[in-house]
Structures are given as C-alpha cells and as structure tokens.
Amino acid sequence: MPKYRDEVDVVLRALADPTRRAVVERLAKSPAVVSELAEPFAMALPSFMQHLSALESAGVISSKKHGRVRTVSLVPGALDVVQLWLGEQRTPAERQADDLGVYLSRTARRRSS
Amino acid sequence: MPKYRDEVDVVLRALADPTRRAVVERLAKSPAVVSELAEPFAMALPSFMQHLSALESAGVISSKKHGRVRTVSLVPGALDVVQLWLGEQRTPAERQADDLGVYLSRTARRRSS
Numbered sequence A, B: 001m002p003k004y005r006d007e008v009d010v011v012l013r014a015l016a017d018p019t020r021r022a023v024v025e026r027l028a029k030s031p032a033v034v035s036e037l038a039e040p041f042a043m044a045l046p047s048f049m050q051h052l053s054a055l056e057s058a059g060v061i062s063s064k065k066h067g068r069v070r071t072v073s074l075v076p077g078a079l080d081v082v083q084l085w086l087g088e089q090r091t092p093a094e095r096q097a098d099d100l101g102v103y104l105s106r107t108a109r110r111r112s113s
Helices: A002-015 A018-029 A034-038 A045-057 A080-088 A092-112 B002-015 B018-029 B034-038 B045-057 B080-088 B092-112
Strands: A061-066 A069-074 B061-066 B069-074
Touching (some): A002 A045, A002 A080, A002 B002, A002 B018, A018 A034, A018 A045, A018 A061, A018 A069, A018 B002, A018 B080, A034 A069, A080 B018, A080 B080, B018 B034, B018 B045, B018 B061, B034 B045, B034 B069
Antiparallel strands (some): A061 A069, B061 B069
C-alpha cells in the first residue's frame, strides 16, 4: 500500500512541529481566520504562513478566501490515517489486553442491564 | 500539561521518519536482535543505530544486551500518548459522527440479542 504509507508519512511530518500542532488544536474547536489563528504565536507572519502551507499541502487543513479574509478549517478525517497506523502497531500483548478490556466491559454491561 | 505536550512532541518526531516507522512495524510483531532488525535496510550500520537511538531516547523502544547480542523491543503503551492527542483533535462534527456510530452499534446489538 504505497499510497497509505505516503499519507502516513506526510501527515506525521506535518504534525511533528509544536506550532503546527497548536494550529490543529485551535482548529479542532472551530474554523478560524488567518489573523486570529496567527495571533497567539510570537512569529513573523511569513513564517506562520509557511506552517499553514505545510499543513495544507499535507491535507490536514483547507482554506477558503471570502473577499480579503481567508478562513482555515481542519479537513475532516485527515488525521485518521495516523490513528489507523498506530492501531496496527499494537503488540500481541497489547492486543490481548485490548481484547480483555472489551470482554470485561461487555460482561459488566450485561450484568448491569 | 507541559509533560504531556513534550511527550507528544518527542514521540511524533521519532515517528516522522520512514526507517524508524519500519522498525516500529517490525517490533510490533515481536522483539528482534539488532542485526536482524538492520538487515532489510540498505543503510550503513552506524546510520541505522542512530535511528534506533532516536527511537530509544523517545521512549518508543528499549533494548537489552545478553552477552554480545542486543535485543530490541517496543515499549508497551509508548504510542498511546499520540493516540490520546489525536483523539482530542476530533472536530465537533466528527464527535457527533462518533456518538452516532456508538448509538447505532448499541441499538443494533440490542436488537440482535
């Protein structure tokens, strides 16, 4: 699956930076205009725009211009590919623990209902 | 939570490299000795050892020497911090979809039991 691996690579590289993660955290709450998004960062606007551009080319965020204002949003499901990859890296012992957890929560639910 | 943020940062940086991810994928199956681990990579051993050292100082892998052989393992739960962070970045629309999915699967379970 080369496409899947490429996507994991691109998204992980985009997330491996604290400024870009802070942008993702802010956008998870709601879309925002660029000036509002840039405000908390002690950074020149061109540097900040480079971070946005890295996130946009990784497919993590998208932006739309209305008149002179650019609004930025998180792309729904863009981070799922990393969650999928992480799920695949569960060791046999972790999988057993996961299965036990599911079994116990099902048993508890049956007893309480 | 500065410690949590630092951990997310360190683990994501460790994972933002295809060689290091391939090592994690291999170790998710079982622990391995360094020579076996290095074999699939067309890379000088010192460069490969640098990748192992990056993963080890990020707390993603651990290693133990028995005589002249070093065995490397994935640290259980080391990637959980990234999964936690990703979970927090669900947008309101994604959370609604998650809740709907849980509701539907519960309803389906009740109907089938």
